[in-house]
Each structure stands twice: as structure tokens, then as C-alpha cells.
Amino acid sequence: MKTYDLIIIGGGPAGLAAAVSARDSGIESILILERDKNLGGILNQCIHNGFGLHTFKEELTGPEYAARFIEQVKERGIEYKLNTMVMDITPEKVVTVMNREDGLQQLQAKAIILAMGCRERPRGALNIPGYRPAGIYSAGTAQRLVNMEGVMPGKEVVILGSGDIGLIMARRMTLEGAKVKVVAELMPYSGGLKRNIVQCLDDFGIPLKLSHTVVDIEGKNRVEAVTIAEVGPDRKPIPGTEERYTCDTLLLSVGLIPENELSRSAGVELSPVTSGPVVNDGLETNVDGIFACGNVLHVHDLVDFVSQEAAAAGRNAAKYIQGAFDQNARRVRICAEGGVRYTVPSYVRPSEIGDMLTVRFRVGDVYKNHAIAVYFDDQQISRRSRKVMAPGEMEQVILTGKQLSQYPDLQKITIRIEEA
């Protein structure tokens, strides 16, 4: 069986950044496995700009952002395989892969980084009633058709869900000649970034209807009309509020799900909140030597943060391979409370974090004039006021090694949202 020190599953932004950082941390034997025909992952179809403001201090398109990392991978001579599907991963880190040239093959890794990204929730997950004709697409599928194949999935469009891809596609479909009639959002707030609502909807006069959902889809062969209705606080449609839109297309941007089927086969513990692996500060899962980063870990808004997280995973995997990763270090749980839905990581090893650790999380509701408070056991450590926090924008707190070293008996860290 062929062996590698590090196998990285996925050649999108997370996999690429992890590979670069692992190589820079001294790991020679690295293999990136990518199922598509190019490196770069979903960035290849994200032809809009706005990527890389944090990392490169300039606005790049998705393919441009990916190209910067692809270049770094190529400069370093890191091995990768395209058009290659990972079929299985075992807890012993045997990776079964398949492609046209090599057939079905097994590879042994010392460490694995999971960087498979996420997939879109389909219509079925929402139990949207109606017919099942052609013309119902997840926003990402439509994005691929338009941006990579150059074909239009429809002319008159209703969009359900105001996640970022849905917003971006509202603008893209409009620019390519379609009429986007409305964007309906089940929640009383948008799931996307504020800037996307402004630049993709407001600038084009596309109405956003919050607290609305699709209650009927008509058309036997192709979508002919979509009916939306307002929902109450229980998120159930309110009778009498129905509005019918004739259209030939319904795009769904109703959530992303980290794609962890392979993680499961490797015995990786998953969080019911994020659907991603439960990790410690080193981004290591419960399975020895298997790390995770990017959207497979938790869904991000900004690729810059994916790259940062993946670089950390690469460094830690390198440490693990070099025998310098202390898994037996004492660990402290981070508790997400009072409006904080989850944190990544879930555990901290105070002796291992070095200078500082970024803990990322999402809130469960919109909070105006609230503060993010951090507690070490019962002691408040920090408190930062925020004008607005929303589920669509990831938040973070920084823990420092210095702070942690002052609490040798620390039992738990709590992060919660409090009134300012």
C-alpha cells in the first residue's frame, strides 16, 4: 500500500491552505485528493468579487483567490490528484480512492485533514409541498450552470432562502438577463451577509420578503408558478397571506450542510449543531491524527477565515506527524450558552495553544446592542459590545495563552451573549 505522511481530502480553499501550511511546517510527503477536474473547489464557480479582503487586502474573484493558493501548492511541488473520489476512510487512516487511471486504490496516511466542504440542503429537507417539475435548483447548481457551463436555468425566477449563494445568484441571474421576482426568507432575518443584501438585492430592486416561505409549486413538466406565504412566529404559513408568482424557476438557498459521510466512516464524532466534527484547539477530531477545517467543520461566510483555519490544521497535522502534538494534554471544554449556538473548537488544551487561539461561533438570533462575554469558570474574562450580531455572520473571540496560564485549575470556558 502506498503511504503518505499527510493526505488531504479536498482541493478547495481549505485543502489548499492546509497543504501549503503543512509543507511550510516541514512535511514533505503530502497528497491532496480532489474529485473535480480542477483544484479550487466551489471558488471556481464564484466569479463575483469580494474574496480575500482579509488575506490579501484586495478584492478578488473566487477563481482569482483560488489561483493564489493553487500557485503556492504548485510552487511547493505538492502532489495532488484530480478527478479522484475518496470512497472510504478508516479509523486506521487507510484511504480508498478511485479514478479513471488508477482504478480503485488504497493509500495509508499518518495524518488526514478533512477538507471536503459542504453541500446544499435540498427541497425535500424543507418539505415544500407542490409538484416536482424541472426548474427547481439549489442556488449552487444554478451557479455552476450559469458561471461554468454558460447556460441559463430559467428566465423568471423566485428564490427561497437569503443565504449568501441565493443573494449572489439573484444578482447573477439578473445580470445574465433573467427576471428575479422575489427572494423569500423563512426567518425574520436574512441568513446572508449584510453587504450581499445591499449589493445583490437592493441595488437591483429585488424585493426581500422576510418571514415568508414557499407553500406551493405548480407545473407538471417545468415550473409554472410558485406561491409564497407569510409565516408566523412558529414558522408556519399564515392562511390568507399567499402570493402567487408566475415563474419558470425556483432557486433554493436554504442552508449548507457540512459533508461528513467520509468522516462518519472514519469514526469521527460529529456535532449535532454544526453537522461537522467536534474538534479541539488543534482542529483534531476524536480520531487520532484526523483533523478537519473549512466548511466540512462548520459553514463559513468568508473564505479568508477558511484559509486561516486550514493553515492552523496544516500546522497541527505537521506537528502530529513530527510527534510534537500532545494529545494527552489536559483539555477544557468551551460551553456555548445564552444565544451562542456552538463554538469551534469545542475543547481547548491550555498548554498547547501558544500565544493565542481564535474561537469562532455563530449566534442563534439577531442581537442588537449586546455583548460577547467570556468566562473562565465563574470569572468573567472579557466582554465586548457589538452593535448587531446575526446568525448570518460568524463571530469570534480570542483566547490568549497568557490568560489561560493564570488559571491552572480551569474546568470550563463559557461564551455567552449578554445584554450590553
Added chain:
Amino acid sequence: MFDTVIIGAGVTGSAIARELSRYQARILVVEREEDVCCGTSKANSAIVHAGFDAEPGSLKAEMNVKGNRMMDQIAQELDVPFKRNGSIVVCTKDQDPAGLEKLAERGRANGVPTQILSREALLEKEPNLADDVTCGLFAPTGGIVCPFELTMGFAENAVMNGAQFSLNTQVRSIEKSENGWRLTVYHRDTQQEETIETKTVVNAAGVYADEFNNMVSAHKMHITARKGEYILLDKTAGKHVSSTIFQLPTAMGKGVLVTPTVHGNLLVGPTAVDVDDKEAVNTTPAGLEAVQTVSARSVRNVPLRQVITSFAGLRAHEDGDDFIIAQAQDAPGFVNAAGIESPGLSSAPAIGVRAAQIIRDILHLTLKDNFNPIRKAVLRPSSLSLEERNELIRRNPAYGNIICRCEMITEGEIMDAIHRPLGARSLDGVKRRTRAGMGRCQAGFCTPRTMEILEREVPMSVFEVGKNGIGSNLVVGINKEV
């Protein structure tokens, strides 16, 4: 001049075509849709009923029990996934267990073995039964089957043995002619009308069978479309139950079943609501809600967060409440296979034989000596060993290229589905033959890739590639030109 024209390429029409193809006969199957298996046959419980439920002495009982017994051989000959997982009818606290006894009695009359089991015995088989379940009727011969594969299997095997299929073909009228019957059909793809002469007609038109019968016979038939809505759950939920769990009927209705599918998903449904529109395969808020709520009566903690799709099918319920498989009394040579609602899928093998015998006797057909009963399904690489699979990929690298990542379906399988008899011409056609697009992402990922393969292999223009035939095109133009 055909010996017989079969109207409808659902599981019933296809089974009849296959049985008739044993004989020296010119057979034509006409189907309104772009593919076989597009009506009731594609949207049902996918169950092979044991046969204890049908009224003793009814045609439903006879066909169900015979069809069930034939299913092992049929599945083997036609390479169709089939499993006898057993079925259980559960009785809950508020119900009289005498209802189970009645079913067991029917089973005895129909020749179907059953056994009444205590809650404890049931829990050993099915730990996820609801807390209120007190006892149940176990029928070991109940099974699950892939309804798509069963229909494809019949249809493809019929083609292999000389039957012809005309898809996208709608029957507009049927008239008596000198030597039999004259059908006027409309080809939906070429928009041409055509007249077809045949000695006999088999009416296997599902919810529309009454219309065709009533064109030729004074013995009027009336079929009601009875809608059944379902939810389908991810394979991660597929082991929630291992048998098919039915509910003892209540005053509120027959209840819903919870069953694994033969491919490992979990299926919950159906509702039963009569509808006026025979095209109304839409799901409804009330229906989807009911399926979820009612399922909890028999099975606890159905992981409803794992729903990947929902669908509805229409049962063809005839007023007489039984199958009608007979020559119309006042229309010699016009044979009905009508009112085929549940247990129609289970009965299909037996209905095929019965209807073919009727035609044989009318036309005095003789058996062929070269009938080949064996049909191979799309080759499934996942069923091969690592070495076999690598050999396959060496011979055809397309088998090394995964297109549908949820179900792990390769390009080779999709090409096989396109190039076989009655090959796939649409996304749904590919899906029903290979399962590409049937998984948890519901074709989000593989749609553009499958479109490309259809474009190349059929070949067809990207603007012709549809979800399910005429008018279901997936793209409407190129960027900036719509």
C-alpha cells in the same frame, strides 16, 4: 397489424408485455410519457405484500399471493433488487387486538402464513416500535422491491424478446375495425397522429383505464385517483426499522407504513385522499404533515430531520374495489387490466401471466422456442470485489469516474443506462435506472454532469435535456440571451 397493443408501460403493462413476448406475436406497448414507469408504478410503497390483507376470494387476493410467490424467480431472472424483510401490522393500546386476529384469519384463507407476536417479541425484531404498540401480526413473506427496476426489467426483457415500445405516444381513440381494433395515437415528440391496427388491445392505463374501457364498452368503469403522499429519508435513517411496519386500521384511516427500501432508505407513507385531477401528483402541506404525525403511532423517533424528498402517487381505485383482469364482455379482443391499485406492484408478475393467457386464448398463440427470460440490470460496480472493479475500470475507465457522489454512481453506469434497450433519455430516466441523483443532495451536484453525459451519449442538445421528457427542459438558453 399487431397481434396486441398494450396501452400503458407501467409495471402492469410491462409485465404483460414480457409474458406475451413468450409467444409468437407482434406486440406493441404505447406509453404517453417519455419513459416506462412514469405513473403509479414509480410512486408507491415499493412493497411486496404478503397477501393477508386482501379479501379472500377477490382477484386482489389471488394475484397478490401468486405474485408474491413468483417474485423470487422474477427478481432473479430480471436482476431486480428484492428482499423478504417481513412485515408487521402493529396494534396500539387504544385498539382491539381482535383486528389482528381478523387479518390472521384472512391470511389463513388466502394461504399466507402469519403469526401474532407480543410486544416483547416484536421489540426483539424492531426496537424502535412506538411505546403504545401492544402486539402485532408478523408475516415473514412480506418483502420490498425496487419498483423502477421491476418495471424496467419486465420492459427491457420484453424488448429483448421482440416486443416494441412506442414512448411519448398518447392514445386518442379506439374503434372497432374489421379484424380487431383501430387506435388513433398522437406522438407527442413529433406531434404526428398515426393509426395503428391490432387484433387485440390490453388496457393497462392505470388511472386512465376507465376512459379507454368506456370508449369501447357499455359496461362502464369508474376509476378514482386516490392520492398517496410519502416522505423518503436518507440512508443514515434506513436501519430505523428492518421490517415493513403497517398500522392496524382505525376509524381515522388505514394509517401509514414505515419501511426500509430495498436500497436502504427509509420510506414513510402513504396518505389516501381521493382527487378529481388524475395528474395531481403534487404533495400538500396537510399530506406531508399527516404522514409525519401518523407514523409516530407505530414507530418512535422517526428521524424526520433526515428527509431528503417527498412525493405523491395516484392509485387507480375502481368502484368495484377489485382488480379487473378480463376481456370486456361486449368488446371481443379488448382486455382490461384495470383498477390495479395496491397490491398492484406485488401482483404484477401474476397479472402479467393472467392477462397474457387471456390474449393467448383469444389469438391461439403458440410459444416461441427462443424466449430468453434473463435480463441484466445496469452493472453495479459496488457489488464487485476490488479486483473485479479494477478490471472493469481498466476495460472501461468510465467506471472509475464517480458522477453521483451521494450514491457513488459512475459514468459507466450512466452510459449503460443510456445505451440499453429503452435507454434513459432524461435525468429522471438516468435516476431510476442507476440511482444517480436519488441520494441526499437530490441531484444538486450531479445534475450538470449527468446533463453533459446525456448530451454526449444520446446525443442531444443541452436545450433538449429534460428532467422527465417533453417540456421539462433543464436550461432555457445561453447567458444574456434569454
